[in-house]
Amino acid sequence: MKSFKLFLLYSVLVCSITNCASQKFEKEVPFSIDEVYVQHWNSGVKMGGSGTNIFVSLKDNLPSSISLDSIYFGTNQLKLIQDSHNPLLFMGRQIDRSKRNDAPISAVVMPKNETKEIVVQPKFQLLKNECVIGFKQLGKVNYFKLETLYTKQTPFIPQAKPNRQ
Structure with missing residues (x-):
């Protein structure tokens, strides 16, 4: 059983390294x-x-054979969704639920004698100002690397008192 786990871990590692090495950027x-x-952003309460x-703003409409799929930045991978009001704007959202009451509680129960650390490697090694956009063209996923990612200031959201009637 131990050798099977080791073989499985090794197989996953080799596949992920091979997959990353085979990724070609357009x-x-x-x-x-x-x-x-x-x-x-922060909710303010x-x-x-x-x-x-993360926002991807386009200059022109996408050709019909292309769809934006996902974006990679830092160690994050987010699905891109087109804005319903602006067809030239795509957005990916990551919510930090660690500070909320409704945060899902998940725990991995490990035997006392095992102290394994699970490390998930990001798909791409990127610098702070780099991102990779994944897009589908005629059913094939392609990747494009941008080196112009920047951070905009957090919008100010005033904390208002609830309207009690």
């Missing part, structure tokens, strides 16, 4: 990107939560 993409930026939004 030199040019068939759509034009205006800007890509990250914006951190105790136990309200916080998170990170």
